[in-house]
Amino acid sequence: MKKSLIGLLTVIMAALVLTGCSNNSSAADKTLNVGILQIVPHGSLDAARKGFKEELNKEIKQHDKSIKVKYNYQNAQGDQSNLNSMAQQLTQKKNDLILGIATPSAQALAKKTKTTPIVVTAVTNLKSAGLVKDDRKPNTNVTGTKDLGPVDKQVKLLTTLTKSDKPIGVLYNSSEENSVLQIKKVKTYAKNHNLKLNIVSVTSTNDVASALSSMSGKVSGIYIPTDNLMASSMKTVGKKAKEAKLPVVTGSIEMAEDGGTATYGINYNDLGKQTAKMAYKILIDKKKPQDMPVETSHTLRLYVNKDNAKALGINPDKIQKP
Template identity: 90%
Template sequence: MKKTLVGLLTAAMAVLILAGCSNNSASKKETYNVGILQIVPHGSLDAARKGFKEELNKEIKDHKESIKINYNYQNAQGDQSNLNSMAQQLTQKKNDLILGIATPSAQALAKKTKTTPIVVTAVTNLKSAGLVKNDRKPETNVTGTKDLGPVDEQIKLLTTLTKNDKPIGVMYNSSEENSVLQVKMVKKYAKNHHLKLNIVSVTSTNDVASALSGMAGKVSGIYLPTDNLMASSMKTIGKKAREAKLPVVTGSIEMAEDGGTATYGINYHDLGKQTAKMAYKILIDKKKPQEMPVETSHTLRLYVNKENAKAIGINPDQIKKP
């Protein structure tokens, strides 16, 4: 009887050991599927995506070398119908998490699923975009990082670069909610500091050059919010601004790199990395987006495009943090 009991216990232990080995083996093959939806390709959003992937890969590797991540990247190329169909595809597939880059992408994804965890970045205001109930406690399947920069400081910076009393030019796309919010902030700052504004709205890249030509000679400088259309048009804006000798302060560092004069703001690559840390907590620590506060950029810095500054007659070394 004792021999039989010992034999049964030994067999049971062997089964448990084999099961443990099987589980360990399975965990070594563990794979996470991460979807990515981006509204349009341009420097800022591309940088956010690259920063996200770099940091998430690093965080996962540090946690466990054997874990793999499969990325499914979709770019709508600025087309709303593409955006909707791509959002549908990503939410129907078995993704463990989806990244939405920019407000339109985030909104398209949020409309398609209420269960798959979504992290977003390059969104100016998640609450006004209908993505969360509250920044402190989203109470939806969405959380992420905001790209709202220090608008007041950026306008202040522009006023230090202007050389006359003409109005400050502001150009944006009125169909982008994030841009509308920032322009409201510009208006408030201008009213409080007795600044005149010349505000122009454009809705396509084809309108940018003509809008800038119309502003030349009428403004002392140009402010561009973190706007997808403006970011996509920075090469054109930079060329026209240099010809008109106009300083351009942008909402993001990447926009200034692509054609602006300077900015005091966020770096989208860093913002993407910050978003990846939130994604890691969802995938590995099993945190729920519903309870993860929305974050703002941890870092702000002054960036000066020295070549562009010199081209319009400004000494880049004299441009200081506002």
């Protein structure tokens, strides 16, 4: 009898242990690990990241409140060696999905893994960056959202703010693929509309102030595309451009907020949220990036930096969507 009781207790204890392991496993399965790699801190990319996290948290909570999302955020501070080591770290860890913010981050991640799902945002052209085979059907482990804005309409907007017949100044980082692509579009628009351009490229934030000084008195206004280096320098741009009484139209709303005059373009917080909806489909609906078309921004907005416009003698209420 005693042996039978001991045997029964042993079976019960073993069952409890197994049940406990099962519960722990179930709890572990309730956590989703999401890596985030960002090339540099600045308004546009920060907004994309915040929008992504906010929307993904909301979507996951609506689906199942017991699921937690754990983020591993890495910022390379504009350093390529940091970017490579951080990409290696994120791909070696067991992340369920990784977000790459901006072209260099996306490329660094894509070189490190061909299996972990990657969604990207703030990338101008995924195909030309070697991230996908085709926008409609990526056929790689990468998909996401493009941030290519309406360059032609942005340049047109600038022409409505200029007060002279001098060339339009264009300032960009020649080391960024996304910027080079946009400058090609600027040149095409200028050729088709008989506009003269004064194009200046920089490769360091230290060059921005001197580049702007060289433009003073020679241009009627300045166009700056979505560009990571220039986005990091917008406060310098705003100060120098106001001193020279030059209107500045930027590629993104966040850049205009930081020192531009106006833009008709993308809101990166919205773009981050749009990217999060794609991530949700991968994490919860088990969709594969290979089959998910690359998306462009669903919304474009006219934004006017009223303080900047007034400082230049421009009535902000008169600025209209191009």
